[in-house]
Amino acid sequence: MTRDVTLEVNGDPVTDTVDPRMTLADYLRDVAGLTGTHLGCEHGVCGACTVLLDDRSVRSCLMLAVQAEGHRVTTIEGLVGPDGGLHPVQDAFSRHHALQCGFCTPGFIMTVVEYLAEGGSDDEHEIRERISGNLCRCTGYHNIVLAIQELARQNP
Amino acid sequence: MTFVGQPVARREDRTLVTGRGRYVADIRLPGMLEAAVLRSPISHGVIGVIDAAPALELPGVAAVITSADIEGYVEPFTRPFYKTIPQHVVEATGLIVRPYRAQLLATEKVFRVGEPVAVVVAENRYIAEDALELIDVDYQSLPGIHGIDEALADDAPELHPEVPGNVHCRFEVSAGDPDAACAQAEQRLSTRIVIGRSVGSPMETRGVVAEYTAPGDLRIWATQQRPHLLRTYLSEMLHLPEEAIRIISPDMGGSFGGGIYNEEVLIPYLAIRLGRPIRWIEDRRENLGNARHSRDQVHDVEVCYTNEGRITGLKDRFIIDTGAYNPFAITLSYNTAAHLRNQFKIDNFWAEGLCVLTNKRDNTPVRGAGRTSATFVCDRIVDMVAAKVGLDPADVRQRNLIPGDEMPYNMGMLYRDGGNVVYDSGDYPSQLQKALQLVDYDTFRSDQDRLRAEGRYVGIGISCHVEGSGFGPHEGALVRIDLSGHVVVHSGSNPHGQSHETVLAQITADELGVAPNDVTVRAGDTGLIAHGGGTFASRSAVTAGSAVHEASGRLREKVLAIAGSLLEVDPSDLDINGGVVHPRGVPDVGLSLAEVAEAAAPGPGSRLPAGMEPGLEVTSYFVPPTVTFSSGTHVAVVEVDIDTGLLSILRYVVVDDCGRILNPMVVDGQQHGGVAHGIGNGVFEEILYSEDGQLLNASFMDYLLPTATDVPFIEVAHETHLSPLNPMGIKGAGEGSAVSPPAAVANAVVDALRPFGVEITEMPVTPAKLWRLIREAQAQNR
Numbered sequence: 018m019t020r021d022v023t024l025e026v027n028g029d030p031v032t033d034t035v036d037p038r039m040t041l042a043d044y045l046r047d048v049a050g051l052t053g054t055h056l057g058c059e060h061g062v063c064g065a066c067t068v069l070l071d072d073r074s075v076r077s078c079l080m081l082a083v084q085a086e087g088h089r090v091t092t093i094e095g096l097v098g099p100d101g102g103l104h105p106v107q108d109a110f111s112r113h114h115a116l117q118c119g120f121c122t123p124g125f126i127m128t129v130v131e132y133l134a135e136g137g138s139d140d141e142h143e144i145r146e147r148i149s150g151n152l153c154r155c156t157g158y159h160n161i162v163l164a165i166q167e168l169a170r171q172n173p
Numbered sequence: 174m175t176f177v178g179q180p181v182a183r184r185e186d187r188t189l190v191t192g193r194g195r196y197v198a199d200i201r202l203p204g205m206l207e208a209a210v211l212r213s214p215i216s217h218g219v220i221g222v223i224d225a226a227p228a229l230e231l232p233g234v235a236a237v238i239t240s241a242d243i244e245g246y247v248e249p250f251t252r253p254f255y256k257t258i259p260q261h262v263v264e265a266t267g268l269i270v271r272p273y274r275a276q277l278l279a280t281e282k283v284f285r286v287g288e289p290v291a292v293v294v295a296e297n298r299y300i301a302e303d304a305l306e307l308i309d310v311d312y313q314s315l316p317g318i319h320g321i322d323e324a325l326a327d328d329a330p331e332l333h334p335e336v337p338g339n340v341h342c343r344f345e346v347s348a349g350d351p352d353a354a355c356a357q358a359e360q361r362l363s364t365r366i367v368i369g370r371s372v373g374s375p376m377e378t379r380g381v382v383a384e385y386t387a388p389g390d391l392r393i394w395a396t397q398q399r400p401h402l403l404r405t406y407l408s409e410m411l412h413l414p415e416e417a418i419r420i421i422s423p424d425m426g427g428s429f430g431g432g433i434y435n436e437e438v439l440i441p442y443l444a445i446r447l448g449r450p451i452r453w454i455e456d457r458r459e460n461l462g463n464a465r466h467s468r469d470q471v472h473d474v475e476v477c478y479t480n481e482g483r484i485t486g487l488k489d490r491f492i493i494d495t496g497a498y499n500p501f502a503i504t505l506s507y508n509t510a511a512h513l514r515n516q517f518k519i520d521n522f523w524a525e526g527l528c529v530l531t532n533k534r535d536n537t538p539v540r541g542a543g544r545t546s547a548t549f550v551c552d553r554i555v556d557m558v559a560a561k562v563g564l565d566p567a568d569v570r571q572r573n574l575i576p577g578d579e580m581p582y583n584m585g586m587l588y589r590d591g592g593n594v595v596y597d598s599g600d601y602p603s604q605l606q607k608a609l610q611l612v613d614y615d616t617f618r619s620d621q622d623r624l625r626a627e628g629r630y631v632g633i634g635i636s637c638h639v640e641g642s643g644f645g646p647h648e649g650a651l652v653r654i655d656l657s658g659h660v661v662v663h664s665g666s667n668p669h670g671q672s673h674e675t676v677l678a679q680i681t682a683d684e685l686g687v688a689p690n691d692v693t694v695r696a697g698d699t700g701l702i703a704h705g706g707g708t709f710a711s712r713s714a715v716t717a718g719s720a721v722h723e724a725s726g727r728l729r730e731k732v733l734a735i736a737g738s739l740l741e742v743d744p745s746d747l748d749i750n751g752g753v754v755h756p757r758g759v760p761d762v763g764l765s766l767a768e769v770a771e772a773a774a775p776g777p778g779s780r781l782p783a784g785m786e787p788g789l790e791v792t793s794y795f796v797p798p799t800v801t802f803s804s805g806t807h808v809a810v811v812e813v814d815i816d817t818g819l820l821s822i823l824r825y826v827v828v829d830d831c832g833r834i835l836n837p838m839v840v841d842g843q844q845h846g847g848v849a850h851g852i853g854n855g856v857f858e859e860i861l862y863s864e865d866g867q868l869l870n871a872s873f874m875d876y877l878l879p880t881a882t883d884v885p886f887i888e889v890a891h892e893t894h895l896s897p898l899n900p901m902g903i904k905g906a907g908e909g910s911a912v913s914p915p916a917a918v919a920n921a922v923v924d925a926l927r928p929f930g931v932e933i934t935e936m937p938v939t940p941a942k943l944w945r946l947i948r949e950a951q952a953q954n955r
Contacts, residue, residue, distance in 0.1 A: 036299065038299065039299075046198075046199070047201070051192070052192070052195075052196075052198075052199035053191070053192015053193065053194070054192070055196070055198075055376075055377070055426070056198065057376045057377065057378070057426075057457065058457040058872070058873045059456055059457060060457065060872055060873065060874070062872070062873035062874055063376060063457075063873055065376055092192065093190075093191065093192035094191070094192045094193075096191075097191050103187070103190065103191070107190040107191060108190075110186075110190050111182070111183065111186035111187070111190050112182070114183065114838045114839070114841075114842050116186065116189055116190065117427075117670035117671070117672070117842060117846060118375070118376070118377070118424075118425060118426045118427045118669055118670030119185070119186075119188075119189030119190070119194050119424065119426070119670070120194075120196065120375070120376040120377045120424075120426025120427065121376045121426075122189055122190055123190075123192050126190065141886075144881075145880075145881040145882045146881075146882060148880075148881045149880040149881050149882045150880075151881075152376060152873070152878050152880065153376065153846075153849075153881075154374060154375055154376050154427050154429070154846070154849075154850065154878065155376075155427055155670045155842075155846045156842060156845055156846050156849075157844075157845035157846045157847075157848055157849030157850075157884050157887055158845075158849065158880075158881040158884055159842075159845040159884075159886055159887050160842065160845065161881070162881065162886070
């Protein structure tokens with residue numbers, strides 16, 4: 018048994034035939050070929066698989082692909098400008114050495130894109146609370162918080 | 174040096190921040206099948222009939238294999254991951270290591286929950302997991318061993334006949350005369366310290382992709398810190414020449430320890446057998462239970478000291494619960510013994526280390542590798558001594574640290590690699606002083622009483638550490654200048670987040686007079702260089718860095734010799750700047766590296782000096798004489814909520830000495846991450862088994878990693894004392910930062926709760942344990 022699902026991925030309308038039990042994460046990675054969305058725990062704790070669904074962060078491991086019917090999905094690949102330029106959050110993460118192995122990074126960046134879109138402040142406590150749903154084992158969060166603070170200060 | 178020492182931006186980042194990294198799970202080959210592993214649900218038992226027929230009937234299932242299917246084709250693991258302990262170490266320590274043998278798939282018995290029993294290969298992972306549920310295995314439970322005391326009990330079952338009494342390894346080390354020192358001591362105290370079990374928990378789980386396209390062409394992508402070692406294992410276990418096997422460790426999402434795993438042998442074998450590419454990706458539940466664990470030690474320790482708090486002797490009998498198998502033999506236990514005395518001048522010392530087998534997951538190195546446990550024991554004891562003699566822990570530390578003018582300091586015992594344990598460089602008293610100044614220790618002490626009067630329980634704790642870093646036996650680098658004048662570095666050590674691409678390029682760029690952007694660093698592929706070690710034991714900067722330095726230096730000499738011959742200038746009068754070889758002080762005249770490469774190419778057009786080998790390529794293998802000791806001092810300031818046991822870390826200060834700093838941004842990043850890892854190990858993370866050997870916390874909801882709200886900003890400063898053991902004076906920076914936090918935090922908690930007289934002898938100090946300790950102390954004081 019399969020189902021057709023129609024959604025928008027990084028601005029492009031797509032229709033695919035999927036198993037109803039396929040997660041959104043597996044759909045993005047294996048069907049859409051967007052492997053920048055990573056799977057760290059597949060039980061909704063680590064946040065590595067975070068994508069934006071209609072501009073709100075969701076864990077793509079906890080959603081089925083068919084549930085994304087009619088929605089807009091943005092992944093890490095969708096942040097790069099048409100000229101190949103980095104999104105400001107990608108750029109800030111790099112400049113602040115806010116990543117080491119890079120596995121959790123796409124999930125963090127998507128969380129931060131949402132935070133900034135909501136006008137998030139540069140308050141350390143508020144930032145730490147907001148990213149506490151994303152786990153990183155390499156950076157101790159130090160430079161991630163610094164990068165977000167800088168972004169928040171520059172946020173229009 | 175132009176680039177070494179600078180915070181050069183990472184070459185790795187562009188790929189990773191755009192989601193273009195290529196981790197094992199991102200690899201999809203045409204016709205690829207996916208595998209899932211059936212694992213034992215019991216901790217010890219006999220396997221009867223395995224009925225896989227219903228699974229094989231499921232549409233989409235390609236194969237189910239059990240031990241009977243691999244018998245005669247794949248050898249079991251039969252040797253530990255470090256080949257040999259030098260004979261003089263064996264003799265000096267009375268070392269006993271029982272034969273190591275571990276089955277790839279359970280044959281007659283299972284020895285732990287999670288041990289692989291069968292592998293299913295199917296069209297996709299969903300179907301493979303469906304099929305696991307259709308395999309019927311007849312298990313008969315046997316009495317299991319799930320702790321050290323059980324393993325050593327007189328009536329304990331013997332898990333393996335070749336391991337009498339379940340003691341897999343044993344050794345003794347000593348220095349000075351600890352018995353005499355303790356007999357004469359003014360005071361002594363004994364205590365038992367228990368170190369809980371944890372797991373490395375990289376954000377990426379393990380994975381393997383294997384493809385066998387033709388006889389002699391087995392290609393494997395694996396989350397592997399030591400690809401060359403995996404190749405050697407596969408060569409032996411699959412009866413293939415090494416040349417037939419190519420291991421690629423692509424981008425890796427952390428790792429922090431582990432070794433060679435069953436799946437890394439089984440999946441390649443299946444790819445050969447089925448003639449299809451196969452991918453196996455571990456899920457998180459599998460990772461928490463089956464990626465090898467670490468720590469899990471019990472120490473019975475006696476410390477002898479003067480009334481002024483000067484420690485005169487230390488004795489420790491410690492036992493490691495090594496789990497079902499012990500592939501690293503004495504790596505953890507010997508590391509523990511070798512680092513037990515930390516930065517302190519304790520000349521009378523004895524330790525006995527035992528590794529006992531139980532029906533739990535193997536206990537093997539994870540970031541810190543024995544040092545975390547040793548440091549927790551040592552630093553807790555120093556604070557206990559301070560309390561006994563009524564002095565501030567900082568004072569007692571200063572009284573016992575090895576004085577700066579006595580360095581290098583010989584600790585009077587052998588290291589595991591056969592060298593002497595000699596702290597080669599550093600100034601520990603100065604390091605402590607700097608840390609105390611940074612945290613403003615005196616002001617904290619004067620504020621502490623006032624805060625206590627307000628009902629706030631704040632405390633300060635210190636931990637220092639040493640780390641034998643840069644373990645051998647060798648590391649290799651190939652450096653080449655191609656015909657376009659571009660520099661290529663092939664490293665035998667591959668990163669899992671440690672920034673090799675950037676840092677090794679900095680070293681080469683300085684030697685060859687180019688910019689880091691003119692250098693491409695490749696690693697994590699056995700096709701790149703004949704021999705490689707890998708990334709572990711805080712070794713890459715030390716060993717790979719030195720190999721790159723040496724190979725680049727030799728290549729520079731060759732470039733200058735060729736250019737000197739072409740320009741008719743003495744090579745010693747030449748320099749390389751901006752990729753141009755020119756006479757010193759005459760930047761306008763010269764040859765580009767591309768021109769020198771063309772002159773060095775083989776063939777009739779070659780313009781090499783007579784007798785010189787063609788090509789601009791040098792391979793060097795750096796062989797360290799022994800490890801070099803990096804060090805650090807950490808200070809934690811904590812506040813305890815005595816009603817809930819919740820712990821807040823208010824400040825965390827690090828003073829680190831890793832010798833020559835190659836890239837300060839990268840080194841500080843290692844400090845931040847290591848501290849967070851250590852805080853996790855010290856406060857949150859504890860692998861828990863039930864009495865019958867079931868893993869109780871196999872999800873990130875139950876096994877807690879520190880989040881951004883649990884870790885403060887880490888304040889990092891450096892002291893730089895160059896190592897005399899390698900040309901650039903490098904000491905390892907990767908793991909030390911993870912070693913001290915459990916001890917620093919525990920000492921701070923004891924300090925915060927001094928009004929209650931709470932003592933901590935267990936790591937981690939979870940909020941629940943702390944709450945219990947506070948309640949018990951309150952009840953006693955009432």
